[in-house]
Amino acid sequence: MRKLLAKPAHSLSAETWQWLAVAGLLGLIANSMAWALWWSPHGPYPAWMTIKTLPLLLPLRGLLHGRRRTAQWASFLPFPYLLGSILTVYGFLVPPYFTVTADFAGGVLQGVLSLLLMTGCMYYAYSTAGMRKD
Numbered sequence: 001m002r003k004l005l006a007k008p009a010h011s012l013s014a015e016t017w018q019w020l021a022v023a024g025l026l027g028l029i030a031n032s033m034a035w036a037l038w039w040s041p042h043g044p045y046p047a048w049m050t051i052k053t054l055p056l057l058l059p060l061r062g063l064l065h066g067r068r069r070t071a072q073w074a075s076f077l078p079f080p081y082l083l084g085s086i087l088t089v090y091g092f093l094v095p096p097y098f099t100v101t102a103d104f105a106g107g108v109l110q111g112v113l114s115l116l117l118m119t120g121c122m123y124y125a126y127s128t129a130g131m132r133k134d
Contacts, residue, residue, distance in 0.1 A: 014127040021120030022063050027113040029056045035106040068128045075121035078114035085111035
């Protein structure tokens with residue numbers, strides 16, 4: 001099973017996996033901020049609703065500098081955001097409908113960015129195993 005999951009790690013370089021993780025992280029930050037402040041169909045939420053983006057700022061510096069240990073820990077970070085996107089999409093698809101189309105689009109985008117961050121971090125950490133970056 002490990003060999004099967006490790007196959008995509010060698011299809012891209014470690015730097016590409018790193019930048020995919022950074023793109024997922026920055027996109028998730030932008031999506032969380034924009035969803036709370038502008039995209040919400042019920043009017044913009046108060047500014048304090050963007051507090052959910054604060055945990056996303058923690059691994060930013062480490063991922064930008066290519067620290068393997070940060071990537072290992074940051075791969076666990078998108079799980080609550082992925083769960084939130086699944087619940088939002090489910091709320092749109094199953095009656096009674098609890099969300100609207102704008103929430104559905106934001107939920108799908110949040111899910112895609114969460115998966116991008118998770119896979120980028122995991123495969124960056126896997127592809128840099130054994131390398132020493134000083």
